[in-house]
Amino acid sequence: xxxxxxxxLFVFFSFNLWANEGTKEDLKIIPYVPRVYxxxxxxxxxxxxxxxxxxxxxxxxxxxKVIKEGGSYQNWRHNILSxxxxxxxxxxxxxxxxxTGNYYFLFYRSRGYDRVEAFFWTFLSSAAFEFTIESFTxxxxxxxxxxxxxxxxxIGIGVEKLxxxxxxxxxxxxxxxGYILNPFALIPEWKHEANISFTPYYDTKKVGGLVTYDF
Amino acid sequence: xxxxILFLILILISTNAFAxxxxxKADRYQPxxxxxxxxxxxxxxxxxxxxxxxxxxxxxxxxxxxxxxNSQFAWEVGSIVKFNSVSEYLIWDTLFTTGFRYRFEKFxxxxxxxxxxRGFVGKAPTVFYIHNTPxxxxxxxxxxxxxxxxxxxxxxxxxxxxxxxxxWFMEYGVSHQxxxxxxxxxxxxxxxxxxxxxxxxxxxxxSLYINIGILVF
Numbered sequence: 001x002x003x004x005x006x007x008x009l010f011v012f013f014s015f016n017l018w019a020n021e022g023t024k025e026d027l028k029i030i031p032y033v034p035r036v037y038x039x040x041x042x043x044x045x046x047x048x049x050x051x052x053x054x055x056x057x058x059x060x061x062x063x064x065k066v067i068k069e070g071g072s073y074q075n076w077r078h079n080i081l082s083x084x085x086x087x088x089x090x091x092x093x094x095x096x097x098x099x100t101g102n103y104y105f106l107f108y109r110s111r112g113y114d115r116v117e118a119f120f121w122t123f124l125s126s127a128a129f130e131f132t133i134e135s136f137t138x139x140x141x142x143x144x145x146x147x148x149x150x151x152x153x154x155i156g157i158g159v160e161k162l163x164x165x166x167x168x169x170x171x172x173x174x175x176x177x178g179y180i181l182n183p184f185a186l187i188p189e190w191k192h193e194a195n196i197s198f199t200p201y202y203d204t205k206k207v208g209g210l211v212t213y214d215f
Numbered sequence: 216x217x218x219x220i221l222f223l224i225l226i227l228i229s230t231n232a233f234a235x236x237x238x239x240k241a242d243r244y245q246p247x248x249x250x251x252x253x254x255x256x257x258x259x260x261x262x263x264x265x266x267x268x269x270x271x272x273x274x275x276x277x278x279x280x281x282x283x284x285n286s287q288f289a290w291e292v293g294s295i296v297k298f299n300s301v302s303e304y305l306i307w308d309t310l311f312t313t314g315f316r317y318r319f320e321k322f323x324x325x326x327x328x329x330x331x332x333r334g335f336v337g338k339a340p341t342v343f344y345i346h347n348t349p350x351x352x353x354x355x356x357x358x359x360x361x362x363x364x365x366x367x368x369x370x371x372x373x374x375x376x377x378x379x380x381x382x383w384f385m386e387y388g389v390s391h392q393x394x395x396x397x398x399x400x401x402x403x404x405x406x407x408x409x410x411x412x413x414x415x416x417x418x419x420x421x422s423l424y425i426n427i428g429i430l431v432f
Contacts, residue, residue, distance in 0.1 A: 154252055154278070
């Protein structure tokens with residue numbers, strides 16, 4: 001119930017604050033605005049690969065029992081060619097897939113993609129999961145193929161705006177809430193200025209280092 | 216199978232082109248890929264082939280991913296999610312559709328250049344949550360019954376230019392779903408399990424919508 005409520009809030013927030021991506025002018029005066037640039041083909045492949053590896057890890061971590069009971073290479077071969085309309089509950093199909101898509105979207109935004117490109121790569125990541133990972137245990141779902149990237153993008157735009165609003169309060173609680181909502185903002189490259197540093201320390205007896213992160 | 220493949224290919228094509236770098240206006244579409252989202256109300260009539268008829272009013276949420284070929288014409292893949300509380304059950308249906316959008320440069324009775332029409336066809340997985348009083352599904356022993364079948368519809372709307380290059384719209388639509396395949400579904404943990412399949416029951420759903428929405432990008 002809480003999840004649904006929060007999702008609806010994000011959707012309304014995204015309705016209220018649509019359009020207006022971070023511009024160069026914004027970058028000069030507002031910290032925490034995503035830096036939009038054109039990633040190279042290599043960077044795009046790397047970003048997709050990082051996401052794909054994370055999807056595999058997440059799938060094995062959360063679906064261990066289902067994979068053990070019903071997962072097989074034969075399933076995979078059959079399933080990838082037979083997508084269907086699934087029988088999941090709306091909790092899964094709308095809210096959980098929407099929230100998952102929101103993280104795909106925010107990840108790509110954190111890597112410098114504009115909204116349209118982030119949506120496109122969210123779609124690709126979602127399709128890769130449906131056709132090449134989850135197909136070990138079930139057939140790809142038309143609902144998930146559409147709803148994960150589309151609802152994820154809408155929620156993601158709202159979450160991004162809300163996180164920026166909290167960062168804009170310029171207080172410890174504001175930054176904390178901002179990072180909870182959009183943890184990908186912690187990736188150093190996301191911000192337009194370096195905000196992480198490492199200072200090595202050593203003497204004759206000890207070796208160490210100090211990592212600092214500027215909130 | 217062919218329709219499924221076509222559906223997938225259309226989705227892939229639709230996401231393979233990005234928008235040009237100038238603003239989308241209500242009276243001048245920007246060629247490229249765009250996403251619209253809207254919420255609203257629907258009134259639906261349910262006619263069953265087993266001597267029953269219901270009506271309901273509910274909420275709906277719609278999204279359209281469209282490739283805009285020029286300033287008037289677009290091809291779209293969309294969904295309308297409807298929730299209706301009817302008699303003893305909650306009905307959740309999702310209309311996955313594809314179709315075309317056309318904006319009129321001139322339209323009778325108005326000066327507006329934002330008026331458009333949409334036609335769409337697709338599939339509509341529709342779920343009946345039958346709670347504890349499943350008097351029309353007494354023998355199913357299922358938590359819910361999922362129907363599937365084709366849908367077709369038509370909509371007319373008007374787009375408006377807001378402030379800061381924002382665009383919003385109001386749309387009226389009608390749709391007809393012909394649901395002729397049903398499956399009973401129970402959940403085993405998170406995994407849905409089909410308890411029965413039936414092709415003898417048919418439901419026709421006629422819906423009217425009103426939606427207010429925005430251009431997301």
